[in-house]
Amino acid sequence: MTDHDGPVPAADPAGRDRAWFEDLFTAHAGAVHRYFLRRAPRDDVEDLTADVLATAWRRRADLPEGHELPWLYRTAGFVLANHRRKGRPVPVESLPDDADGEYAADPADLVLADAQVSDALAALSDRDRHVLMLHAWEGLDGEELAAALGIGRGGAAAALSRARARLRSAWDERVTA
Template sequence: MSNSQQQFTELWHAEAPHVLAFARRHVGAEAAHDVVAETFMIAWRRWGDLPTPPIGWLLVTARKVIQNRARASRRHRALEDRIALLDGVAAYAADSADAVLSRREALERLARLDEQHREALLLISWDGLTNDQAATVLGIKPATFRRRLSRARAALLAQAAPQTSDPEPRHIPAQELS
């Protein structure tokens, strides 16, 4: 065993109980072990950056791990909620296997759009409004609505393109489409 591995093992035995206690207070007993494991995995990767004593750094890292997990969980729940809402709205569609799969894929893509783009598409496609009517509903100028609708359609088409590096569902902010 190398010197670094030995030191890391000693750090684990000395500080893991403290990090575990910290994590339990914030995420409960079930998720605390995962937080500790991820915290020490980061510590191993950043071994040369750890200060002496390392407990403060470990707890800050554990807090960031907890925050990242909470953000990911919120994003996942929000996407599921949007898909469920859109699925409920689209429930009138035919229930053949092909239609269900196609509808589900369309709803997932729609749910990934930001709120402004999704609303623009829904006002036109599902509510049957004209561009001018939709602009009035949103309280914006018709030209502004047409640009928003164009960007929404572009974002939807961009999601349909094959993705090679980012298989995770992703929210597309309006700023990226400008």
């Protein structure tokens, strides 16, 4: 049996069939979409989100049980990096357009409207910003942050601690300047 997505497996040994994917999509597509809204040009968000979800379908056997969202965020980071390598200008971190009001109530988004916070974040490395945003925006900590970064839990805790210290230092430089 086939459809527009290609052959549909009769039964995936891990139980990861179309129903599994629909559940994954329902649970996490919005989070992946918001991830890109904050990091990519608005015109590209739908395509980037679709790329991540298509990768999840193709590599469904690789998704760790119970850590699907961190895996999706990690994949989203790779998709965004590939997108940036294609030469498209991408802002460091994009504040979502609040014209539709869909995400404007998120305090993490509103904080970026503050010029001092934006300047402090811009002073950080891409890696530090990525770690902080996964923690602050996406709410990842502990095992989930480690899975999204592709490192151990101790390494993730250390990366978060270092990124916070560098943000604190960048903040102090801006408010005392």
